[in-house]
Amino acid sequence: xxxxxxxxxxxxxxxxxxxxxxxxxxxxxxxxxxxxxxxxxxxxxxxxxxxxxxxxxxxxxxxxxxxxxxxxxxxxxxxxxxxxxxxxxxxxxxxxxxxxxxxxxxxxxxxxxxxxxxxxxxxxxxxxxxxxxxxxxxxxxxxxxxxxxxxxxxxxxxxxxxxxxxxxxxxxxxxxxxxxxxxxxxxxxxxxxxxxxxxxxxxxxxxxxxxxxxxxxxxxxxxxxxxxxxxxxxxxxxxxxxxxxxxxxxxxxxxxxxxxxxxxxxxxxxxxxxxxxxxxxxxxxxxxxxxxxxxxxxxxxxxxxxxxxxxxxxxxxxxxxxxxxxxxxxxxxxxxxxxxxxxxxxxxxxxxxxxxxxxxxxxxxxxxxxxxxxxxxxxxxxxxxxxxxxx
Numbered sequence: 529x530x531x532x533x534x535x536x537x538x539x540x541x542x543x544x545x546x547x548x549x550x551x552x553x554x555x556x557x558x559x560x561x562x563x564x565x566x567x568x569x570x571x572x573x574x575x576x577x578x579x580x581x582x583x584x585x586x587x588x589x590x591x592x593x594x595x596x597x598x599x600x601x602x603x604x605x606x607x608x609x610x611x612x613x614x615x616x617x618x619x620x621x622x623x624x625x626x627x628x629x630x631x632x633x634x635x636x637x638x639x640x641x642x643x644x645x646x647x648x649x650x651x652x653x654x655x656x657x658x659x660x661x662x663x664x665x666x667x668x669x670x671x672x673x674x675x676x677x678x679x680x681x682x683x684x685x686x687x688x689x690x691x692x693x694x695x696x697x698x699x700x701x702x703x704x705x706x707x708x709x710x711x712x713x714x715x716x717x718x719x720x721x722x723x724x725x726x727x728x729x730x731x732x733x734x735x736x737x738x739x740x741x742x743x744x745x746x747x748x749x750x751x752x753x754x755x756x757x758x759x760x761x762x763x764x765x766x767x768x769x770x771x772x773x774x775x776x777x778x779x780x781x782x783x784x785x786x787x788x789x790x791x792x793x794x795x796x797x798x799x800x801x802x803x804x805x806x807x808x809x810x811x812x813x814x815x816x817x818x819x820x821x822x823x824x825x826x827x828x829x830x831x832x833x834x835x836x837x838x839x840x841x842x843x844x845x846x847x848x849x850x851x852x853x854x855x856x857x858x859x860x861x862x863x864x865x866x867x868x869x870x871x872x873x874x875x876x877x878x879x880x881x882x883x884x885x886x887x888x889x890x891x892x893x894x895x896x897x898x899x900x901x902x903x904x905x906x907x908x909x910x911x912x913x914x915x916x917x918x919x
Contacts, residue, residue: 529665531613533566534654536605536919537912538579538588538598539883544875548689551719551750555689560879561587561601562907562916563653567618571664574903575657577601577649578825578850587649588917598919604642604650606919613654618661625655625830648802648826655828656854656903663902669857670829671897676861679897683852683868683890684744685709686876688716688729696729700736706872710892713742713769713867719750723759727766734766744796746772753783760791770796770818781814788815798835799849802826807835811842818866822849823858832858839864853880853887853905856895868895882911 540559548555559579566572579587579601589599609628616624628651632644663670671679685706688699699716706714716733718726734743745768751759756774763771771793775783780797788795796818801807803826810816819839823832832848836858839846845866848855852868859865870890874881886906888895898904 529571529617529619529661530568531565531616531618532568534605534610534613534657535562535564535566536598536602536650536653537562537564537916538596538602538919539879539912539915540579540588540596540917541878541882541915546691546875548691549720550689550717550746550748552748555876558876558878559587560883561605561649561653562912563605563657565613565618565654565657565661567661571661573618573657573659573661573664574905574907575653575655575660575828576824576851576854577653577656578822579649586646596917598917600642600646601649601653602917602919604646605653608642608647609650609654618658619665621655621658621662621830624658625651625828628654629827644802652824652826652828655830656824659829660902667901669897669899669904670902671857671860674833674857674861676857678860679899681852681856681859681865681868681895681897682713683711683870683893683895684713684715684742685711685870685872685893686715686717686746687872688714688718688733689876690717690720696732699729700732703733703737707737707741712740712893713744715744715746715772715869717748718745718759719747719774723755723762726759727762730763730766730768739767742769743767744769744772747774749773749775749777749780751775753779753786756783756787757790760787760793764792768793770794772796772818772820773799781809784810784814784816788817794818796820796847798822799825801835804831804834804838807838811838811844816844818845818847820847820849822851822855824851824854825849829858833862836862836864851879852890852895853884854903856888856897857903860897870895882915883908
């Protein structure tokens with residue numbers, strides 16, 4: 529089997545009508561890079577890469593007239609990775625991954641506006657498509673290809689965003705709705721108001737939902753180290769499952785280690801880890817106990833499997849960030865796999881709501897993987913045509 533063509537499609541949604549935000553930014557346009565790898569045997573591999581969280585341009589740019597154009601990682605896929613991979617056997621994922629990864633040594637790409645974040649995201653989209661092809665060639669779901677036997681995975685729901693006029697009572701009612709949906713774990717955003725206000729918010733939710741509901745807290749790198757330590761100590765009596773990304777991005781290793789050593793709450797991080805070496809430093813120096821490596825943002829499945837091995841050696845759990853339709857296979861198959869992130873509304877996750885005609889389903893806080901080859905997903909061509917920008 530040989531690769532004959534590679535497509536890159538930047539899917540971009542408008543900003544949500546209801547404004548909401550985290551500790552440091554409003555939730556704006558949601559975007560996802562779709563990669564399709566075509567072969568001479570008629571099989572097509574579908575890959576996805578997370579479009580947010582990287583320096584602009586991520587996977588698209590907005591022109592002065594308001595029009596959108598594929599850029600960043602989208603162009604890297606077509607202009608750089610495609611010529612590298614045409615004619616190759618798509619099942620040789622380890623060798624192809626190494627060939628793509630070596631591009632990070634070429635500073636010319638940075639001069640062209642394509643830094644390492646764009647390259648790593650492009651690699652992710654292609655590598656994930658190659659794993660879809662592996663599954664389709666073997667007529668097996670990816671989780672079975674990886675040796676997994678379970679097809680259900682526990683999920684948590686992310687909410688508690690800040691909104692204008694939103695009260696603690698509103699927050700409690702929101703979380704009660706999640707409990708009624710069958711979720712046993714809820715992640716709340718904190719760090720956007722004073723520590724005392726956030727402690728009051730979380731305390732109200734804990735009191736309303738009782739001791740059996742798992743609560744995770746996500747600071748989105750909003751605190752300095754002293755504030756993170758103070759917040760963690762005030763939150764400890766509330767039985768928090770993990771405290772996520774509590775310190776600013778520039779102190780996410782050494783500073784994170786200080787926080788981890790100062791609290792009994794397990795520290796979670798890793799969605800911004802670019803590769804296994806970042807993950808290693810977060811575990812060994814940052815004291816991370818829950819690794820949130822996002823294979824759709826950086827490097828793909830091939831690298832995520834190496835991160836999972838690091839986790840296994842250090843008794844760290846893997847709870848990937850975002851894109852449950854991909855990460856569900858990894859959590860299902862890997863012994864260190866713990867739980868998946870999901871979102872409550874189409875405003876927050878239009879990808880899940882609109883991009884697929886076939887995908888896993890979530891009921892009562894559990895995702896059930898499909899017994900279909902590869903990732904088991906089918907793209908909604910109407911959505912691609914409405915939201916997609918071809919590179």
